[in-house]
Amino acid sequence: MQHIGIIGVGEIGGAVVDGLSDGVEDPPRVHLSPRGARAAAELSGRYANVEVCAGNQEVVDRSDLVILAVRRPDVHDALAGLRVDDGTVVVSVVAGVAVADLRAILGTGAPVVRAIPLPPVRERRCVTVTYPSHPVVDAFFGRLGEALPAADEAAFNVMSALTGTLTTHYAFLGTLATWAAGHGIAPDEAERYVRGLFQAAGRSLGDETRSLQRLAADHETPNGLNERVRTTWFDPGNAEALTKVLDAVLGDLG
Numbered sequence: 588m589q590h591i592g593i594i595g596v597g598e599i600g601g602a603v604v605d606g607l608s609d610g611v612e613d614p615p616r617v618h619l620s621p622r623g624a625r626a627a628a629e630l631s632g633r634y635a636n637v638e639v640c641a642g643n644q645e646v647v648d649r650s651d652l653v654i655l656a657v658r659r660p661d662v663h664d665a666l667a668g669l670r671v672d673d674g675t676v677v678v679s680v681v682a683g684v685a686v687a688d689l690r691a692i693l694g695t696g697a698p699v700v701r702a703i704p705l706p707p708v709r710e711r712r713c714v715t716v717t718y719p720s721h722p723v724v725d726a727f728f729g730r731l732g733e734a735l736p737a738a739d740e741a742a743f744n745v746m747s748a749l750t751g752t753l754t755t756h757y758a759f760l761g762t763l764a765t766w767a768a769g770h771g772i773a774p775d776e777a778e779r780y781v782r783g784l785f786q787a788a789g790r791s792l793g794d795e796t797r798s799l800q801r802l803a804a805d806h807e808t809p810n811g812l813n814e815r816v817r818t819t820w821f822d823p824g825n826a827e828a829l830t831k832v833l834d835a836v837l838g839d840l841g
């Protein structure tokens with residue numbers, strides 16, 4: 588039986604626990620750090636395979652694979668002084684902390700791997716970028732969807748920067764629904780319609796025979812509504828501002 592440790596039981600740590608446990612016939616044993624006590628207690632109450640440890644060292648001692656899922660400023664506190672033997676695999680999902688830095692804090696010969704799981708791990712439908720590729724880690728994220736090993740750490744950081752755009756996407760959809768509600772559509776109806784529109788658009792992304800440019804063209808009537816919004820709102824200045832913030836995020840990650 589595999590033993591998985593989670594240090595940092597917040598949004599993404601909890602999502603990994605759900606993905607490993609919810610409705611899974613033979614789930615691994617999961618050992619949680621005590622910090623964030625309410626979330627940890629809730630998960631251990633919900634799943635028989637999950638237990639809360641007395642401290643981060645106990646999580647490490649009980650686990651073959653330990654996931655570090657704290658916020659970047661908390662990394663040092665969470666890891667400093669921990670003893671990790673060479674047979675334990677450490678997986679950090681913390682954005683912006685390099686393998687070399689994690690190694691320096693841990694002072695261990697254990698494999699250290701970075702990964703970018705996202706909330707769909709909860710439904711075991713996440714493509715999780717990993718670096719460096721490691722068979723145990725790639726198999727682990729395979730159980731939660733699919734592992735996508737990056738060629739090098741620079742490529743990993745580019746993928747990481749892309750994940751910083753997700754809540755902007757939701758905020759964009761929220762703005763559309765609010766606009767419609769401001770024009771007399773019942774708020775729940777407006778939100779339902781916007782969700783449906785973009786669920787359908789999302790499904791069309793699964794058709795890899797069509798490029799993103801082709802998909803856009805297929806939705807756009809010449810001189811029509813889409814062309815008008817795209818060219819007047821998502822104009823070159825807006826596209827450049829987006830590119831600039833992505834460059835800045837990447838700079839901070841690297």
Ligand SMILES: NC(=O)C1=CN([C@@H]2O[C@H](COP(=O)(O)OP(=O)(O)OC[C@H]3O[C@@H](n4cnc5c(N)ncnc54)[C@H](OP(=O)(O)O)[C@@H]3O)[C@@H](O)[C@H]2O)C=CC1
Binds near residue numbers: 596622623
């Ligand atoms: N949310 C997401 O979709 C994704 C997040 N990530 C990365 O995952 C990390 C966590 O993000 P997220 O889950 O959103 O953040 P959260 O704030 O939801 O979770 C972080 C958790 O870490 C706990 N924590 C802080 N210090 C320690 C410590 N010393 N020992 C043990 N636990 C500690 C916090 O406890 P307390 O609340 O008490 O401070 C909190 O429960 C970040 O580094 C982020 O970059 C990566 C991919 C996706």
Ligand SMILES: O=C(O)[C@@H]1CCC=N1
Binds near residue numbers: 682750751
């Ligand atoms: O917003 C964040 O910083 C985290 C990392 C990737 C997704 N969420």
